[in-house]
Structures are given as structure tokens and as C-alpha cells.
Amino acid sequence: MAVAGLPATHFPMQLTKHWAGQVDDYVIDLAWSPVAGGADPGPGSASQVTILAAASAAGPVTLFAAADGGRLHHLPGHENGTNCLAWAPAPNSQPSTLISQRLLTTGGQDGTVKFWDATAGQHTASAKLGSNWVEHLAWVSSLNPQLSTFNSPLLAAASGRTLAFLRRDGTIAHTFPPAPKTVSALAAQPAGGAVAAACYGSVTLWDADDFVAQKELPYANGIHALVWSPDNRWLVSGNQDPSVHLWIPEQDIELHMSGYDGKVKFLSFDHTSRWLATSGGRDACIWDCTGEGPEGREPAMLPHEAPVCAVKFQHTHGLLATASTDGVVHLWSPEHRSPLRATVKMPTPATKLAWSPDDRLLAIGSEKGTVYVLKCEA
Secondary structure, eight states: OOBOSSOGGGOSSEEEEEEEEEOSSOEEEEEEOOOGGGSOOOSOOGGGSOEEEEEETTSOEEEEETTTOOEEEEEOOOTTOEEEEEEOOOOSSOOHHHHHSOEEEEEETTSEEEEEETTTTEEEEEEEOOSSOEEEEEEEOOSOTTSOTTTOSEEEEEETTEEEEEOTTSOEEEEOOOOSSOOOEEEEOTTSSEEEEEETEEEEEEETTTOOEEEEEEESSOEEEEEEOTTSOOEEEEESSSEEEEEEGGGTEEEEEEOOSSOOOOEEEOTTSOEEEEOSSSEEEEEEOSTTOSTTSOOEEEEOSSOEEEEEEOSSSOOEEEEETTSEEEEEOTTSSSOEEEEEEOSSOEEEEEEOTTSSEEEEEETTSEEEEEEEEO
């Protein structure tokens, strides 16, 4: 898989193939296991190996070893299909039993959330939320230091109009009143304490400690995506109308940017909370969210020759990966005068992009079920 296009002097970064794996259908979700303390521990016991989980739309979930793509486990997932997956956070300090048992959660078309011990490759618990598909999962940290380590954080799970908080053992901590419409997106507040839940017409901030609504944020249209800025200042929705809407919930401030060619389904903030990347056409848009925010400013346009189908910033570095429906994946540095850093052409369009915890590997899920892992090197 070669870097295509411009001379090497224009590409100080390189994306090279590290390994590739295969699942049995469209890659519907993709996520790396978290690392305690936020850094990759390097070689060690099997329990400390970084894992890439890939969910196939047909149902099974495959766990790959980051080092070489070896299959660690093949989980049966959900009957009729898996929709989403989420790793439980790895806190800085945990009882040793919880460190060794990497907890992965999945939501499926069977209306169930399943809990898996990813180290052993075993199913540990299930929570039935109803007959509607479980399409959104988000782990939410508590701000109450008196809550036990085992029960915090909680898993927010959405099935149709139902939103529930689940404990690590699969028991239900709380079920909220039914939403007015189907819950269309979830985003946990980075600092903890709340989860934002969107449906047609509004976003609600639900408290993770006492389960009350902290704030209602009206929006008179459909919402496809939600993201918080890492500094907790901005909550952003990607919308059907098509547009991007921003709130500063603590100050009751909201901004709006429209003019997109299509629905905005993909959003990503960089680690500094300055740059917001969005889809919505043949260009990835980059908005500067410093100061009073991006309203009234012109975004930077990062061009593709086909509609953008994924955007993802690194965790602690400044590179942005974008993918388009023609199979092209670009790597950008938004702060540079010439931001394009590398390009690869995939055999099939990407469905998901995911950076490894140390930002050295970019995982790409594809429509044909292939999972590509690329090294990002200077």
C-alpha cells in the first residue's frame, strides 16, 4: 500500500501497512482498548496487550493484537447483527482483578447490551433494554468520590427511546423516562458527571450521579452526531438540516454553522479543543473554536474527490485522518500552511477510523470487512 500523489518533500509523514485482518461483514464499529494511565505499557503479559476490537454488521466481534494482527478471540456478538462497541475506561488505579479483565461492551439488533472479558474472550453479562436496536454506548465517569470503584463509571446505553445507565456487572443502575423520539447520539462529558443524549428536537444532559436532567438544549431538527471538546467547553451536534450546532452549556451560549452539502454525520475535536473537524460534503471542514468560537469565521477546507465518510483526530497529537467514499484516506496537520501530510488509497471505502492509544497506529475498517492497520511515521 503505497503513499500516492505528491513528491516526498510534501509528505513529512508516512502511512505504511502494518497488518490487515478480516471480519465476516461490513465493519460497523472499531475501537482500541484503553491503557491505564493513558500510555501504552509496551511488551508484557497478555492482559496488557493493546487490543483492537472490530464489530461486523453480521454480529461477530473479532479481537486483534495490535502488534501483529493476531486473532486473540472471536466473540459471537449479537444475533442478527452488532451495532456498536465500547471499551470500559482504564483508570489510573484499579484493583488488579479489574486490570486483568479488560471489559468490552457491545450493543446489538437484539435490544441487548453484552459485557465481555476481552482477556479471556468470555461473555460475562447481558442487559436487555427492549425490542429496539441498541445503537449507542458511552461510558460515563462519576464526579462523586464516594462511589465505589466497581460501580463507576457507568455505561450509558440507548435503545430506541430508552436510555439506561448500566453497571460493570451488567445490572441496571437507572432507566430514564422515555425520550420524545429515538435517541440518535450519545456523548459522555470528558471531565465526567454527565452524558449528552440527542433525539429529534433536543439534547439532554443527564447527571451520572443523581440521574436528573442537568440541562435541556432545544434544537429543531434531527441530530446525527454529538461530540464534546476535551476541555468540556463545547458540545457540538452534526445535523440533518445540514449544519453544525455548538453549545457552551455552562454559559447558555449557542452558535450555528450551515451551508454544508449534505448531512453532517462525523465530528472530531483535536486534543487542544481548538480544531473541530466535520464531514458534510467533499471537503472536511476545520473550524477554529478558540475565543468566542467559529461562528462568522471561514473554515479551512480539506478537499477530497468524493464525499467524506470519516474524520478522526489523534488523542494527544495534532494529526487528522479523513476518509472518503472513493477509498482515499488523507492525513492532515490543520495548523500548517500546506496541511496535507500523507495519502493512501484503500481498495474499498472506509467505515471507521481509530487511532491507537499512543497515536502511532491508524486502524481503518472497510465496507468489505477488511481491517487495515497503518503505521504513522515521520
